[in-house]
Every structure is written in C-alpha cells, then in structure tokens.
Amino acid sequence: MTILLYTLKAIAFALTNPYYIIILTILGILLYRKNKRTTVMQKMIIGSPINSSLELTISQIVMGIFAGALASIIMSYCGIVFDENSPIDLIFLLSIVLMFFNPKFICFSYSASLLGAISLILTYASYLTQNQDLNFINLDIVSVMSMVAVLHFVEGILVFIDGNTGYIPVFTNKDGRIIGGFALQRYWIIPIAILFMLHNVDPNTLNSASHTPMPNWWPILKGSISTDVLKNAIISLIPFYGVLGYNSVTFTRNKKQKAHMSGGITLLYSLILFGLARLAAFNIFFKILVIVFAPAAHEAMIILQRYLEVKGKPKYISSEDGIMVLEVAPNSPANEMGIKTGDLLIEVNNMKIEDENKVFEAIRETSSFVWFKVKRVTGKIEDLTYNKMNPQKRLGIVFVPRSIPRDSTVIKVGESKFDTILEKIKNKKDGDDDR
Known part of the structure; x- marks a missing residue:
C-alpha cells in the first residue's frame, strides 16, 4: 500500500507542478491540432464530426493519466529502477522528436532501442580504448526494456478500449472494385513516475511526494541492481511525460474489431518483450537480442496487420443487391x-x-x-x-x-x-x- 500511495502522489505532482503543467499544456495543444484535422476530415466526408476536437483531446489526456498511473504502479512494484545518472529522460524526448519524422516512431521501442544500441557501442568502445569518458550514456538495458514492455502493456489496453475513437472513413480499390474502410489514429499523453536510486542526498531535502520508503519484500523482480544495494539506497519517484500512439487502416474489420485485434497483438508483444528484458540481466547476448527484438518485432506487427488486410475479405463493399x-x-x-x-x-x-x-x-x-x-x-x-x-x-x-x-x-x-x-x-x- 505504501508503494501505491507514493506512486499516486508522484503522478499527482506531475499534474499540479507548474513546470509539468507547461509540458502537459504543450502536448495537449499538439494533440488538439491533430484532433482538429481529424474532425475537419470527418466533417468533409461524413457531414459532421463524430466528436469535437476538445472532446477527443480531453479524453486522450484523461485516459492517458489513468494509463500512466497503471504503468507507474506496475514498474514500482516490480522494482524497475534507474540510477540517478541514467539518461532515461532522453528516451521520452527522442520519441517525441522522432514522431515528427514518422508517427510510428513515437513508440518507445524505437527510441529505447536506438539509445540502448548507442550505449552498448560506447561501452564497448570505452573498454577497447580504456577511456571511460566514452561511456557517458551507460543505459541500463534491463530496466529500460522492461519499462518499454510495461508501457506497451498499457498501450495495448488503451488501443483495445479507445483505439476505435477518432477515425475517418476511407476508400481504396481492390480487384477493380471500390471498398470502404476506416483510418484510425489515436494518441494518449501519459505521466510516468519512474523510480531512481539517488546517491549522496539528504533524505530531508527530498520532496515528500516523491521520496519512497520501500517495504522489506520489495522488489518483486530482481533487476540489474542488486537487492542489497536497493535496500540501502534512497529511492525517489520522478515523473516524466510521454506520448503513446496508434495508427492503422482497416478494410476487413469494423472499427472496434480492428482496435481489439491491434490491442491484443500489442499486449502479446509486451509480454514477450518483458520476458526478453529480464533475460538481458544474464549476459550481453540477451541485451543485444532485446535491443534488436523491440523495433524488429514492432515492425513485424505492422507488417502482419498489413498482410491480414491485404489477404482478408473486404467488409464494406457494394454489390448487385444494393x-x-x-x-x-x-x-x-x-x-x-x-x-x-x-x-x-x-x-x-x-x-x-x-x-x-x-x-x-x-x-x-x-x-x-x-x-x-x-x-x-x-x-x-x-x-x-x-x-x-x-x-x-x-x-x-x-x-x-x-x-x-x-x-x-x-x-x-x-x-x-x-x-x-x-x-x-x-x-x-x-x-x-x-x-
């Protein structure tokens, strides 16, 4: 109960602190602009928007807050912890930057794997040259990929529940006939409270909303940081903001069926990724494997769903009957x-x-x-x-x-x-x- 309480306090801190409110406002404006474009499309094609831009944006923020709280609670109980010098914040920033190149790159699989690969290369280079200054990233692969797996778990839930919102009707040509379908696009702003192990810090100076005393049974899972070290360390929950996204087009299923299928595949992906992330604690081979698997399997999910659309039977097609x-x-x-x-x-x-x-x-x-x-x-x-x-x-x-x-x-x-x-x-x- 103590972990739950302090995790929720950290999320509440992210929602009330002026600095974090500015970040939330900026992300909210970006989503509002995207939703505005969606409602414009709906009005052009359908004749009227299904939901207003404001409704779409508020629902994304509210659902994202609940999803962020769930992800934070899972990570806190499992014991996914980062060193205070960890560049974990770069993953959140990198995912938002990559989104502008391609919406699918907002997925943390890409940003975390890219940063993890750079970290491994620099670590190996510092070992060969005996220059420790090269190892300035030093990312904890086990914790990072475990975090990515948890975020995909909550993303799968969001897609399953809310992925069919914010759609537009679209058409294409197949075998000389016109078929109808739906383009789906949805983003959620998530506040994530991440556990950090602090060094040389006076506990009295820590914010009460983030300082987290851990019970004796914690953590549930063993990570790259030994349990003995964690027991004697000062653990703090520090919030970040990220964005989860979903884009897809379907011509063989209705909106809800497509969202359910995509959400289910994402949940399966998250469980496999989590298992590989835990194996990465054993040796470098599994670290490389999980870094390669995360983006490769994510691309495979996209290819699989595209294949099912191409080979599937069109659901919306006119016939001689009507x-x-x-x-x-x-x-x-x-x-x-x-x-x-x-x-x-x-x-x-x-x-x-x-x-x-x-x-x-x-x-x-x-x-x-x-x-x-x-x-x-x-x-x-x-x-x-x-x-x-x-x-x-x-x-x-x-x-x-x-x-x-x-x-x-x-x-x-x-x-x-x-x-x-x-x-x-x-x-x-x-x-x-x-x-």
Whole structure:
C-alpha cells in the first residue's frame, strides 16, 4: 500500500507542478491540432464530426493519466529502477522528436532501442580504448526494456478500449472494385513516475511526494541492481511525460474489431518483450537480442496487420443487391431511421438502388417521406421510414460506391499517412469549390 500511495502522489505532482503543467499544456495543444484535422476530415466526408476536437483531446489526456498511473504502479512494484545518472529522460524526448519524422516512431521501442544500441557501442568502445569518458550514456538495458514492455502493456489496453475513437472513413480499390474502410489514429499523453536510486542526498531535502520508503519484500523482480544495494539506497519517484500512439487502416474489420485485434497483438508483444528484458540481466547476448527484438518485432506487427488486410475479405463493399453504408453521421435523418454501418440499402421509395445517385434523386423528388428497404449485417431485411425529409436536409450517409463518379470527393487510400489523406481531401474539396 505504501508503494501505491507514493506512486499516486508522484503522478499527482506531475499534474499540479507548474513546470509539468507547461509540458502537459504543450502536448495537449499538439494533440488538439491533430484532433482538429481529424474532425475537419470527418466533417468533409461524413457531414459532421463524430466528436469535437476538445472532446477527443480531453479524453486522450484523461485516459492517458489513468494509463500512466497503471504503468507507474506496475514498474514500482516490480522494482524497475534507474540510477540517478541514467539518461532515461532522453528516451521520452527522442520519441517525441522522432514522431515528427514518422508517427510510428513515437513508440518507445524505437527510441529505447536506438539509445540502448548507442550505449552498448560506447561501452564497448570505452573498454577497447580504456577511456571511460566514452561511456557517458551507460543505459541500463534491463530496466529500460522492461519499462518499454510495461508501457506497451498499457498501450495495448488503451488501443483495445479507445483505439476505435477518432477515425475517418476511407476508400481504396481492390480487384477493380471500390471498398470502404476506416483510418484510425489515436494518441494518449501519459505521466510516468519512474523510480531512481539517488546517491549522496539528504533524505530531508527530498520532496515528500516523491521520496519512497520501500517495504522489506520489495522488489518483486530482481533487476540489474542488486537487492542489497536497493535496500540501502534512497529511492525517489520522478515523473516524466510521454506520448503513446496508434495508427492503422482497416478494410476487413469494423472499427472496434480492428482496435481489439491491434490491442491484443500489442499486449502479446509486451509480454514477450518483458520476458526478453529480464533475460538481458544474464549476459550481453540477451541485451543485444532485446535491443534488436523491440523495433524488429514492432515492425513485424505492422507488417502482419498489413498482410491480414491485404489477404482478408473486404467488409464494406457494394454489390448487385444494393449500396453499402460505410458510416452514418450522428444526429442525421439516417441515424434517426436506424441505418447502421454495414447495412446494405436495397430500395428507396420502391425503387431499386442501382447506385448512390438513385438515393439522392429520391430525396430531391420527395416532399417529406423516405422509405428504405435495408439488409442488415445479419442478413435480415427491414423497412425503415423517415417523414421529415426535405431537399435541403442531408441524409447523413457515407456510401461505398460501385464506381468512382467523375465529380466525386471519394479519395483513394492505401497505406497513406493521416496527414496525406487530409491533403488529398482538401485538394479535392478545393477543386470542387472551383467548379
């Protein structure tokens, strides 16, 4: 209970200290800008944003705080400790810098492995040259990769729970046919309280929120620092801020299924990485192995999910029977009627739907009443009606077209980045406005 209490105090310190509040504010602004772009895309494609930019940002911060607390508690109980001279803070900074080159590099697997590899090279160089000044990084590989594994564990939970939030509908071409899907992007700000072993420090000068007296049974796991040394050392919890991120595109699953699959794979990856990190305490071979495994296996996860998408059966594709519904705008006539993602629209006002233009024609010709025959995902046929329609009101459906009309704003998406997708949409939108 003592460890839990002091870990939560350290997290609370990160949320209330002016210095850390500035960091949180800067990261929050960066996420808000990304979320703003997402809501712009949603409004362009769906007709209205699913959530506001502020809602998306606040939820990312709140969920990140809980995830950071969980990760900190796990690391504290396990005994993942760093020396006070450890450059562990560089990993958090490096991950944020790398994010600007490619969103996937925000993952700590890349920054920790890069810094760990540099540390091993410098350590070996200092041994060969007998120059200890070269060994200025001296990263604790066991503790660092254990920390990365724990962070991936909480990332897997976040993706599983919240990965399907903040999406945009996208389209691509497969075997000459248009298929619909979703681009998913989500980031979480996490405050992490990390245990540090301090030297030559007066305990009375330590902040009460971070000074951590450890019980006799601690730590649960043995690390690279001997238990005897830890028992006699001053241990302090020092908070840092990091960002966890998730990017993916799916055409074979719905949003929730994709998030659950990605979250599950990430959880499995974290457990294997944690096991290898503990083995790294034995010799240099396992240290090299875990440094290589972390980014390589992370890339393998990306390749695996891409392979499953390429080989999988498209979930959202129109057929001769009707037009597929990819997404429904909230608070729209379609939503009030009960039309859902994955429904197949067969008839509108007793007319067979050959393409999406038939739907628009029926709405323009109607006075107020619209009637749809819909085939649900389960195969059940239902009749849905709406009696408050007018030509000025948008139906609120994103269709999966059988073919791309010449003047359509449909954007072809493969493995494009989120920002690239936005630029395509904006360029297309500007072109439409000029006509």
